[in-house]
Amino acid sequence: MVREHRKYVVPEIITGDDARIYAGRYASNFHSNTVLLATDESIFRQKWMREILQGLDEAGTEYVVFSDIEENPPRDYNVMAGADVYLSEECTGILAIGGGSVLDCAKGIGIVAANGGTILDYVGVDQVRNPMPPLICVPTTAGSAADVSQYAVIRNADKKAKNIIISKSLVPDVSLLDTVPLMTQPKDVTVNSGIDALTHAIEAYVSNGASHLSDMMALESITLSAGFFPFSVDRADDPDSRFQSLMASMYAGIAFSNAGLGLIHAMSHAIGGLYDLPPMELPVQS
Numbered sequence: 001m002v003r004e005h006r007k008y009v010v011p012e013i014i015t016g017d018d019a020r021i022y023a024g025r026y027a028s029n030f031h032s033n034t035v036l037l038a039t040d041e042s043i044f045r046q047k048w049m050r051e052i053l054q055g056l057d058e059a060g061t062e063y064v065v066f067s068d069i070e071e072n073p074p075r076d077y078n079v080m081a082g083a084d085v086y087l088s089e090e091c092t093g094i095l096a097i098g099g100g101s102v103l104d105c106a107k108g109i110g111i112v113a114a115n116g117g118t119i120l121d122y123v124g125v126d127q128v129r130n131p132m133p134p135l136i137c138v139p140t141t142a143g144s145a146a147d148v149s150q151y152a153v154i155r156n157a158d159k160k161a162k163n164i165i166i167s168k169s170l171v172p173d174v175s176l177l178d179t180v181p182l183m184t185q186p187k188d189v190t191v192n193s194g195i196d197a198l199t200h201a202i203e204a205y206v207s208n209g210a211s212h213l214s215d216m217m218a219l220e221s222i223t224l225s226a227g228f229f230p231f232s233v234d235r236a237d238d239p240d241s242r243f244q245s246l247m248a249s250m251y252a253g254i255a256f257s258n259a260g261l262g263l264i265h266a267m268s269h270a271i272g273g274l275y276d277l278p279p280m281e282l283p284v285q286s
Helices: 019-029 049-058 076-088 100-115 187-206 212-227 239-259 263-275
Strands: 012-015 034-038 062-066 093-098 135-139 151-156 161-166 174-177
Touching (some): 019 049, 019 093, 034 100, 062 076, 076 100, 100 161, 187 263, 212 239
Parallel strands (some): 012 174
């Protein structure tokens, strides 16, 4: 039997309650004296953000907040504005705290900061020549898995189209998977994100690029999704359910990052880009 060569890309991952407190330590380890803190205003006002900022202070790392990031996904001009702030403030690393739009925008900022040009210059596969600055991610949703993948989705505002950038340079250095930020995730985001994670897992499992590792991750994600989210928000206040949904997203993210996606996301991106909709949006029963 001929065994095909396989390459797997996965970031360093820390899971568990309060994993976010390690953001300052990792910024210090990466010698990031000043980080661009990519987030949105509502997240920045959350009480659990205090521990992250305290960790940065204790590590002696300064931060510059950039929150001009639109959703579903970030616009190309959001990325360019962030890159301008990164360069003008002489940042040496990026800390992204938020959902998929924030994380994808942070990836785009890193690409432009290290390579120049505009973010749309890098649409496609392996177009990023220079490695990005260190990127630390704290996801606040459990669906996009941008914190573990080599993908970034950027919306071309003029053409109303979602564009995909794929490169191992986009794999974050560290993903801090913390249950606490998910406890403030809105119910509609909980459901839509959970369906997105489940779809990631299914598409990765049936992909032509699937392998033993991606299949293992995809099946575990499907099992967890079936037992917890996305089809119910009855246990939205249960930390264990939130943690399991976060693990389902991570497993699915590793699976699709290494196996690829398929027709469902291709259609979703086309429709979402045109009508400005999040992936897998469904109505939520109150």
